[in-house]
Amino acid sequence: MKDLLKKAAIVGIYQTAQTRAFGRRSSEMFIEVVKGVLDDAGMSVKEVDGLIGPNPLATEGEARGFPSTAFSEFFGTHIRYTQQTPAGTQTGSMGVLHAVEAVAAGLAQAVIVPNVGGREGPGVVGRDEWESPYGLPRVAYYGMMARKHMAEYGTTSAQLARVAVIARKHAALNPAAVMHSRGPITVEDVLDSRMIYDPLHLLDCCIVNEGAGAVLVTTAERARSLKHKPVHVLGLAESFAIMDLYNVPSLTATDGRGTGQDAFAMAGVSHADIDVAQISDHFTINPIIELEDLGFCKKGDGGPYVESGVLELGGKMPMNTNGGYLSHSHSGGPGIYDIIELVRQLRGEAGARQVRNASVGLFHGVGGMFNSAHTAILARE
Numbered sequence: 001m002k003d004l005l006k007k008a009a010i011v012g013i014y015q016t017a018q019t020r021a022f023g024r025r026s027s028e029m030f031i032e033v034v035k036g037v038l039d040d041a042g043m044s045v046k047e048v049d050g051l052i053g054p055n056p057l058a059t060e061g062e063a064r065g066f067p068s069t070a071f072s073e074f075f076g077t078h079i080r081y082t083q084q085t086p087a088g089t090q091t092g093s094m095g096v097l098h099a100v101e102a103v104a105a106g107l108a109q110a111v112i113v114p115n116v117g118g119r120e121g122p123g124v125v126g127r128d129e130w131e132s133p134y135g136l137p138r139v140a141y142y143g144m145m146a147r148k149h150m151a152e153y154g155t156t157s158a159q160l161a162r163v164a165v166i167a168r169k170h171a172a173l174n175p176a177a178v179m180h181s182r183g184p185i186t187v188e189d190v191l192d193s194r195m196i197y198d199p200l201h202l203l204d205c206c207i208v209n210e211g212a213g214a215v216l217v218t219t220a221e222r223a224r225s226l227k228h229k230p231v232h233v234l235g236l237a238e239s240f241a242i243m244d245l246y247n248v249p250s251l252t253a254t255d256g257r258g259t260g261q262d263a264f265a266m267a268g269v270s271h272a273d274i275d276v277a278q279i280s281d282h283f284t285i286n287p288i289i290e291l292e293d294l295g296f297c298k299k300g301d302g303g304p305y306v307e308s309g310v311l312e313l314g315g316k317m318p319m320n321t322n323g324g325y326l327s328h329s330h331s332g333g334p335g336i337y338d339i340i341e342l343v344r345q346l347r348g349e350a351g352a353r354q355v356r357n358a359s360v361g362l363f364h365g366v367g368g369m370f371n372s373a374h375t376a377i378l379a380r381e
Contacts, residue, residue: 001266008103009223009230009381010096012041012216013340018178018329020209029116029212031074037112037214042227047218050081050108052095053115071112081108089282089325090367091115092213092336094374097236099217110218117211117332139205139283141245141369143197146285148251150199152300155288157199159303161190163284164203164326166312171323173313173353178209179327190284203326204284211331215339230381231343234360235267238374245369254366255373256293263362263375264295271296274317274377275358276345278338280365281324287311290364294375313353321345321353335365339376346380 014036068082092115099111171177193202223230239255288302311319342361
């Protein structure tokens with residue numbers, strides 16, 4: 001599988017401005033990211049024959065919720081491969097991994113993965129009979145996970161807050177981050193912000209905003225003649241676990257244990273080889289659990305690991321260098337911004353937040369309320 005993946009490369013990335021204001025049409029953002037990612041790669045729209053994504057235009061009648069036909073109509077061309085990846089916030093990033101597989105397998109020559117996120121409409125978290133009817137909000141799931149982790153391992157609110165502090169520190173160096181202009185925050189700032197769902201405070205929670213992004217994958221052969229040195233996926237894995245929280249086997253562990261092991265084995269690298277990481281941080285408890293599951297620290301040691309400084313710029317493995325979902329963007333399927341950030345880092349294009357000599361990066365995300373997990377290891381050529 002590893003040799004097969006070498007036949008594909010990430011050659012284009014693009015994201016719109018990420019804003020807390022809402023109002024742009026989904027089709028407008030869709031067109032912008034397609035044009036932007038093609039321009040970044042130096043490719044023509046006529047070369048694109050595949051598209052993977054959610055229903056980024058589902059709210060607009062003219063697109064009728066089908067991004068593939070919308071693409072063909074908007075750009076006057078046809079595609080021969082399409083797929084949708086419904087995985088919550090990780091829909092976009094999971095789509096990138098599927099695009100790599102599709103190109104490597106010869107199902108398409110160039111695949112665009114768009115992500116478009118605007119204001120969420122009304123609705124309940126799930127369709128089950130034991131959670132949603134009683135008004136359980138999304139933050140409650142993560143609040144319970146955080147409280148359980150505290151009870152089992154002694155994790156503290158200050159350790160959770162440290163995740164938010166690191167994210168904002170990095171966002172302050174990223175002009176594209178929604179919270180860039182707000183400046184750094186302290187642990188005390190997080191603990192003093194209003195309680196949303198015990199033990200999670202306001203600053204323990206991801207932002208809600210509007211924005212879009214896209215990634216372009218093509219063949220390794222075509223990649224060599226394009227504008228940037230290609231970035232390859234060395235290893236990948238995904239897993240779908242549960243639908244409802246009351247069926248989860250553990251509130252302090254995810255399927256990331258398996259996807260991490262599989263991705264590392266496929267890539268043939270070790271934890272020590274990872275120069276930079278993007279770990280989904282919907283809430284501050286997420287990276288603590290996910291880093292444990294991935295094997296960067298022992299189960300229960302996620303809190304002290306976050307406090308050690310290893311995840312900050314200048315540390316051994318800077319995490320969420322764009323500011324993460326907590327301070328950069330949480331629009332649509334924000335996992336795609338993690339892939340975009342890793343590509344920027346591996347290209348050496350991250351500016352003030354650039355990780356020195358970054359050559360291998362790891363992405364890990366969970367979708368829904370820890371319903372699914374996927375891991376990818378990327379490297380520059």
